[in-house]
Amino acid sequence: MTSLAIETHGLGKRFGARTALESIDLEVPRGTAFGFLGRNGAGKTTLVRLLLGLAQPTSGTMRLLGTEPRLALARVGAIVEEPRFHPHLTGRENLLVHAAARDAHAAARIPAALERVGLAARADDAVKGYSLGMCQRLGIARCLLCDPELLILDEPVNGLDPAGILEFRRLVRSLVEEGRTVLLSSHLLDEVEKTCDSAAIVDNGRVVAQGTIAQLTERGDERTIDIVAAPAVKAAHVLAATPLVRRAVEHDGGIRATLAPDAPRDADIVTALLTRLLAEGIAVERVNPVRRSLEDQFLSMTTRLEHA
Structure with missing residues (x-):
């Protein structure tokens, strides 16, 4: 069968x-x-x-x-x-x-x-x-x-x-x-x-x-992680200077870090960024990988996006 x-x-x-x-x-x-x-x-x-x-x-x-x-x-x-x-x-x-x-x-x-x-x-x-x-x-x-x-x-x-x-x-x-x-x-x-x-x-x-x-x-090359940490400005600078991160910007009360293409996957990248921030004396409240939704994927692949 x-x-x-x-x-x-x-x-x-x-x-x-x-x-x-x-x-x-x-x-x-x-x-x-x-x-x-x-x-x-x-x-x-x-x-x-x-x-x-x-x-x-x-x-x-x-x-x-x-x-x-x-x-x-x-x-x-x-x-x-x-x-x-x-x-x-x-x-x-x-x-x-x-x-x-x-x-x-x-x-x-x-x-x-x-x-x-x-x-x-x-x-x-x-x-x-x-x-x-x-x-x-x-x-x-x-x-x-x-x-x-x-x-x-x-x-x-x-x-x-x-x-x-x-x-x-x-x-x-x-x-x-x-x-x-x-x-x-x-x-x-x-x-x-x-x-x-x-x-x-x-x-x-x-x-x-x-x-x-x-x-x-x-799917897609761009992966992002949301981080809530204090002091936020210092955390953003530390993340932006990390080779694993392409850019880090303020987002919704925290920091959204866009990862480099060669950054590790899943828990490994979370551990690496958390270790880096703690080493700089930054208090980290939350680290969440941003999950790409099916809607994001749909819009990126269909003609709706072309005519938006």
């Missing part, structure tokens, strides 16, 4: 003269949450539609769960754009309609699926009375009816309030803990960073970066 849940090579899709996706190479490991991250119009939904057989690629190949997509779809649960239901039917009845097209055990999974997404108490209410967030949760419940190995979710937190987003995050992590794979297509950088293990950043139909969240946030 392949270790990849999704694998694409040179995947492309054109609509007439417009290129929606170009030469997409993705490797989504099994048993992980993977974010497909891009601004609106970047090509996220087009990829989802290709993976699910709702559109045909104009170039490249793709495999789901180690086989051709059409052979894997029985083991895939998906939400594409906004989930739609029969408004006059209840949530439970909508799931029963869907279960009829699934395997023989799908209907028996309905109570557990409704409980898992927090809709058990509203399961017998007509969907026309559901909020957008409730419809999103019902869509996830529908995904669970096939006991999926892979879930493909397109903008699944649209309409959820902060509490609902937190519950969704916990749900995704619980699914991953069970060995399932979740592909989460989203433009919400913070949510991808908090929910996913790995991600790909897409811009103008191309993947511009791919890797674990840690790898993506560590």
Whole structure:
């Protein structure tokens, strides 16, 4: 069995003269949450539609769960754009309609699926009375009816309030803990960073970066450390004169030191700077490496930055 849940090579899709996706190479490991991250119009939904057989690629190949997509779809649960239901039917009845097209055990999974997404108490209410967030949760419940190995979710937190987003995050992590794979297509950088293990950043139909969240946030040559010390002026001068530091400036009540390219990594550089400051009789209150966020990386790699 392949270790990849999704694998694409040179995947492309054109609509007439417009290129929606170009030469997409993705490797989504099994048993992980993977974010497909891009601004609106970047090509996220087009990829989802290709993976699910709702559109045909104009170039490249793709495999789901180690086989051709059409052979894997029985083991895939998906939400594409906004989930739609029969408004006059209840949530439970909508799931029963869907279960009829699934395997023989799908209907028996309905109570557990409704409980898992927090809709058990509203399961017998007509969907026309559901909020957008409730419809999103019902869509996830529908995904669970096939006991999926892979879930493909397109903008699944649209309409959820902060509490609902937190519950969704916990749900995704619980699914991953069970060995399932979740592909989460989203433009919400913070949510991808908090929910996913790995991600790909897409811009103008191309993947511009791919890797674990840690790898993506560590990219770039410039590393910085925030230091609170007294006397601050002396500390800034000492740091600026240190070969490990490129520059040191006042920042937010402390000092932000930009490190030289050859400075040690992680705890080693913190120890080196702390030792240097203490040797000069400087009282150090706090030393914090500045973590580069996924948003920083996204903005540095996409056309948003070019047009800012």
